[in-house]
Amino acid sequence: MRGGHRSGNRNRGRGAFRGGRGGKNRNARDTRTEPWSNIPRENMFFESYYRRGIFMDEHEFEAMWKSMASDLPNSFRFTGTKSDALAVREIFKKRYIPNITSVTFDGEPVEPPRAVSAFPDELVWDMKTHKKVIRRFPPFAEFQKFLVAEAASGNISRQEVVSMIPPHFLDVKPGMVVLDMCAAPGSKSAQLAEMIHGDEEDRVKNAAANTPFDSEGGDYSDDGRSTGLLIANDTDYKRAGMLVHQVKRLNFPNLIVTQHDAAIFPSIELPSAPGQRRQFLKFDRILADVPCSGDGTARKNINVWQKWTPKDGLGLHNLQLRILFRGLQMLKKGGRLVYSTCSMNPVENEAVIASAIEACGGNSKVQLVECSDLLPGLIRRPGLNKWKVFDTSALSGGQDKKGHLFTSWEAFCTTKEKFAKEDPDRSFSPKMTEGVFPRSEAAEEERIPLERCMRVYPHLQDTGAFFIAVLEKKDDIKIAQIKSTHDVAAPTQSTQENSALPEALALKRKLEDADEDQSTKRSKTDDESEENIGMAMTEDDQNSELPASSVIDETPEPPVNGSTANKSADRVSAKTAPTNLQPSSQKQIEYFEYLPADDPIIADIFDFFGVDKRFPRDRFLVRNKDGLMLNKVYYTSELTKTVITMNKDRGMRFVHCGVIMFVSHKIKTPDQLKCPWRLQDEGIKILAPWASKRIIECTSKMTLYKLLVEMFPKLNQEGPHHLNEVGDQLQSLEPGCSFMKVEKSEGEDGFPFDMVFPLWRHPGSVNLMVDKEDRKATLLRLFNEKDPVIKNHVADKAAEKALKEKENKQDEGEKADETSHVEANGMEISEE
Structure with missing residues (x-):
């Protein structure tokens, strides 16, 4: 199968933060002892905000809120x-x-x-x-x-249902270059990888057989292979490892995993002609599934009910906006970006979209896309053009907290001035900015049609809540055009990634899409806890003057290595950062060294398996500093190679790329092997259509069953065997690896799909090079074997030999004891 054999796993539910400000241990384990079912799904401010925030009518809110309180x-x-x-x-x-x-x-x-x-x-x-x-x-x-x-x-x-939605709206085609900016742990990346891959397997088979194939629907110009590329990125070192674990099972050579802060993701250099201007990679599609407060995950994350606060969304707005800015910079003209969150809060959604479009120059530069034709069966609600913003005020020390709903920036400023006079010790959130509020009425050609955004609520099709916006870049974005009335510190040319850790790291979401384990805790975005707010909310609709606007100094192509640290207020000290974040100075260095196209070992391997000359020889890499073929050889696509070779020495943090194709086979007598390299299960299907030698056909289910339940069954050069048609073909084959092909066939003894396995021919036995867990999975799938017993002839023989040796030693020991006893008795008699 094209699929690999190590599952990734969306770890927890997504949406909360990894770390934050304040003195608490933000990564402490959840130590409560009461069952989840006993924890009330109630939060007065959480409910009041969404009931009174102009999101939906009362009748629909009741249906939505009832659904929110039920299990997912x-x-x-x-x-x-x-x-x-x-x-x-x-x-x-x-x-x-x-x-x-x-x-x-x-x-x-x-x-x-x-x-x-x-x-x-x-x-x-x-x-x-x-x-x-x-x-x-x-x-x-x-x-x-x-x-x-x-x-x-x-x-x-x-994967959670709503988590599957955003990749569909990117409308990815094979051959496209795609970036997933906040990818870990990787379920959406896996979807995108599948879309880039398309149905290339059938096209490659036709290309290898010199049969014409349909090239419609994508770029398959590389002999039927998709020419596209997916770069999956995450800022957290351990989460990037989770991401690798998830995507590796797809065995996708057009994939790179990186570890960078999405808000200052580095430019990727491409080859340029001598004397010409440097070229940088632009993306056809970008997914910005940004860190968010995650209140849409309340059906699987009980902490939302216990700890929801309006400061969650206010504290994340600027980070989300910076990530969106950077994504739009890296997008091709005419390209598409999907912005998504698992939050219902418009401060994190419509407000971010409106701020970004305004800062980029309006609808003529970036435009919201109408997507009613995509996923027509999805029940959705339009984005909001009007909403209220929730904030809390408190006396010094966090006492006497009050909730406030504001309809406009003017109302907030007026209320703040009022309290400054009447109650000077009361303070509001410093995160409140003009950009989080709805826009005032504008001319139709200038109005941002936020109704084109999509909101998915829990009661519509029994899911979590999600927000999706699809943006198209209509024209290049100039530095001078990126202006805003919002307090946003965008990355500049002087930004250094390796200085004090940015807020993007401290606020990185912790909860993921999987619902197997919902016990992780999330932290606050501000110093103080909001758990004991006891006052009812007030609505403040007064007006005041708008403050002066601020200019965002943002460079379209931030460098990989900066020179000076950004001193903005969005930075946090390293001691407040999560302990599992590994600074680049201490991070494990990954090496990706490509082999030359005329490498003699690769030539010998290709000759041994009869690989067609059209299969590329220059896309194999090893992962050691000296570029030596020590153990494993990986295969990648052409564009993957270009990106790696051009940028590996520019400070980019590449974590993973390539599919394992060959593994060194160590035996006691290497002289018996013409090719001491074996095909690897992960990459065999990529190479199989191009091979003409060492092909073994398995046509019987019984034969495949025997090879799955037995490891190292005997097979001599001559004489009878019990491996049917496979044994007949293998008897005349010299030792080494081979392709065992299984073709789709009808009937009771048929196979439901094509398969190919690496099969090793030993001098006196054979072995299907598939580990025990994968054998059991195949036996369950094809033969409904629920608890198969895998017999390992070599291990059994070794165990039997060890047992005999142990018994012989025991026998020798007993004889020695008897002799000693006789001798001792003889000595005793002699002495008497």
């Missing part, structure tokens, strides 16, 4: 660009759905998993079954085992 269904997605994943979907529908449907609980039939109608082709499913039912009935345990196995194989992604 579990959901998963079949990876729709792979034929084997679609076949797995059919196995799921035919094998598991009927068994679950037959279950009854308390006299009522249990609702089985259902396809989510908002997504096409039955690729997205959810399930509302209560945990009590799942624990009680065996069909659910079998279904759970199936989900875990297929997630590890890359055919299924465990």
Whole structure:
């Protein structure tokens, strides 16, 4: 399968922050002992803000709020660009759905998993079954085992439904260059990778066979391979590792993982002609799924109910705006950027979009896209043009807190002046800026149509809440055009990434899309806790004068290495940063060294397997400083190679790229091997269409079953064997690795999709080079083997030998004891 065998995992639910200001331990474990079901899903200010903030009418709010207080269904997605994943979907529908449907609980039939109608082709499913039912009935345990196995194989992604929406609105085509700015832990990146990959597998097969193939729908000019590239980025070192774990299972050579602050993501240099101006990579598509307060995750994150505060959104507005600015700078003219959050707060959503468009020069430069034609089955609400902003005021020391709803910046300023006279000890949030408020009426051609944004609420299709806005860059953005009336510190040429850690690191979200574990805690954006606000909110609609505007000094192409530290107020001290963030001076250095196209070892490998000359020889890399073929050899796409080689010495933090293609095979007698390199399961499907030697055809299910349940079955050069058609083909083959191909076929003994496995021919045995967990997953998928026993002939033989040696030693020890006893007795008699 194209899919790999190590599942990534969306760790927790997303939306909170990693670290923050204040003296508390922001990464402390959740130590409460009461069950989640006993924790009340109530928060007066949380409810009051969304009830009275002009978001929806009272009737719809009641439906939404009732849904918010209920548990979120579990959901998963079949990876729709792979034929084997679609076949797995059919196995799921035919094998598991009927068994679950037959279950009854308390006299009522249990609702089985259902396809989510908002997504096409039955690729997205959810399930509302209560945990009590799942624990009680065996069909659910079998279904759970199936989900875990297929997630590890890359055919299924465990992901929240609303989290799957933003990539669809990017409208990615194969051949496009895409950036995921805040990617960890990677479920959206996996979707984007699948879109860039498209259906290249069938096209590559045709290209390798010199058969014409359809080139419509994307750029497949690289012999059927997609020419696109996905760069998945995250600012946090450990989260970038999670991201690698998630995307590696896709075995995607057109992928790079980086670790940078998204707000000052470095420019990526491309080759330029001598004497010409330096060229930098621009992106066709960018996803900015930014850090947010995460109040849309309340159905799976109980901390939202306990700790929600209006300062969450106010504290994040500037960071979100800076990330959006940088994304728009790196976008091609005519390119598309999707901005998304899992928050319902317009301060983090519509206010950020309006501020960005204004700062870039208005609708003539950046335009909101109408997307009603994409995902037409998705029930959504339009973006808001009017809203209220919630803030709290308090006396010094945090006493006597009051909540306030403001309809405009003028009303806030008037109220602040009023309290300054009547109650001078009372203070408001310093994060309140003009940019968080709705815009005043403007001429139609200048008005920003925020209604083109999309809001997904929990009650519409039983999901979490999400905000999505699709932006198209109509013209280049000049420095002089980036002006704003908002207090935003945008990155400048003097910004140095490796100085004091930026707010983007301190406020990095902690909760992710997966709902397996919801016990993580989130921290505040301000010094003080908002847990004990006891006063009712007031609405302040007075007016006052607008303050003078400020100019944002932003450079379209920030450097990778800066010279001086930015002293803006958005910086925080290193001691308040999370301890798991690794400074670049201490971070692990990753090496990516490409091999020359005429490397003799690669030439020998290609000759051994009969690889077509058209398959590129110059895209193989090793991951050591000296560029030596020590253990593993990786394969990447052409554009990936260009980006890595041009920027690896410019300070860019590359974390991962490449698919493992070959692994060194160590044996005691290397002289017996013509090619001491074995094909790796991760990359074999990329190379298989181009190979003409060492091809073994497996046509029987029984043969495949035997090779899966037995490791190292015997196979001599001559004589009988029990490996059927595979054994017949292998007997005349010299030792080394080979491709074992399985083609899709009909009938009871047929296979649901094409497969290819690395098969090693030893002098006296063979072995399918697939680990135990992957063997079990394949046995469950193809043969419904729930608890297979994998027999390892070599391990069994070694264990038997060790046991015999142990028994021999025991026998020798007993004989020695007897001899000593006889000798001792003889000595005793002699002495008497």
